[in-house]
Amino acid sequence: MSSSVSMEFEPESVDSRAVADGGELTPRQAAASIFSSRLSALITESMVSTEDGATRSLTLYSLAQHLELAYPDVPVSQSGLYRLIHGDAIPRLDLIIALARVFDVPPEFFVTADAKR
Numbered sequence: 252m253s254s255s256v257s258m259e260f261e262p263e264s265v266d267s268r269a270v271a272d273g274g275e276l277t278p279r280q281a282a283a284s285i286f287s288s289r290l291s292a293l294i295t296e297s298m299v300s301t302e303d304g305a306t307r308s309l310t311l312y313s314l315a316q317h318l319e320l321a322y323p324d325v326p327v328s329q330s331g332l333y334r335l336i337h338g339d340a341i342p343r344l345d346l347i348i349a350l351a352r353v354f355d356v357p358p359e360f361f362v363t364a365d366a367k368r
Contacts, residue, residue, distance in 0.1 A: 279341065286347075286361050287338040293354045294336070311336070314353070322349040 276284065297309035315329040325345045334340040342350075342361070351358040 280338075282362065283338040283341055285364060286342055287336055289361050290332075290350065291336050293350075293356070297354070317353065318346075318349055321353065325349045 294309050294311070294314065298306045299309050299313060300306055311329045311332045315327055315332055318325060318327050322345075325343075327346055327349075331340065335342055347358050347361050351360065
């Protein structure tokens with residue numbers, strides 16, 4: 252008997268999902284919410300240098316490109332990052348680790364309610 256576990260993005264939106272009885276988020280919704288808010292904050296705070304020496308805000312496209320170059324074994328796309336930012340997906344563990352390395356934060360930063368950097 253064999254079983255497999257899929258850790259791909261799952262199309263489940265925090266905003267569009269039914270909230271559990273009592274108005275509380277399910278554990279899955281809470282995890283997506285914490286991850287999306289943490290990743291959004293890191294992207295908003297981040298600046299990148301351009302070829303002409305100027306700096307600008309980090310974009311999902313440039314983050315996806317950087318992840319693809321730095322971590323070729325971790326599949327990610329701009330649209331996948333968009334879904335994560337908007338709470339429409341739950342990240343895979345390998346992506347959490349890669350993002351933690353890119354932003355120089357512990358992986359726990361993305362998955363715990365306590366925001367320690």
